[in-house]
Amino acid sequence: MLSSGEFCLAWTVLQADRGFLPCYSDSILFFRKVIEFVRYSMQIEVLEEANPPGAEDVTAGLRAHVIEKTGPLPLIPLTLLLRDDENRVRGGIRGAIALCWLQVDHFWIDEALRGQGYGSRLLDMAEEAARTHGAIGAQLTTSTFQAEEFYRKQGYAEIGRLKDRPPGHDRIWMAKRWG
DSSP: OOOHHHHHHHHHHHHHHTTOOGGGOSHHHHHHHHHHHHHHHOOOOOOOSSSOTTHHHHHHHHHHHHHHHHOOOOEEEEEEEEEOTTOOEEEEEEEEEETTEEEEEEEEEOGGGTTSSHHHHHHHHHHHHHHHTTOOEEEEEEETTTTHHHHHHTTOEEEEEESSSSTTSOEEEEEEEOO
């Protein structure tokens, strides 16, 4: 069953096709009215949950657009876990190899283990895994209260900065291209 808006649009198009709308004989004016109707009949929802119905449609639409422009480049999830003798996760990296780059989304080392080389080893292993899949570099974000200097020591360079995210700190985009 058509909604009232869909019915009105269908009726208008049908009448125009039959020549019964002399006031819309100018096709430009007619199509402007149709476009205006369609534009204002759309609904925008604001959803504050992690995975609401329809969210995957946005991802699929974007993915289809990217494939159309770049070809079917692989999207490979990548997770590295640092476990202790009791099999507890004490650190790790989560990310993906996308568009020929390693994207590091989450990187954490238990505070008690920091400064002992685990972070460097994890990052090196993630980069090596990405290289085996054809990645040409790595990118990530960090904050001024996090590990900016650690990444610089690993060869990453700042490629962007957003001030006051959160207030009093900056968000930093960093990248490392392999030669």
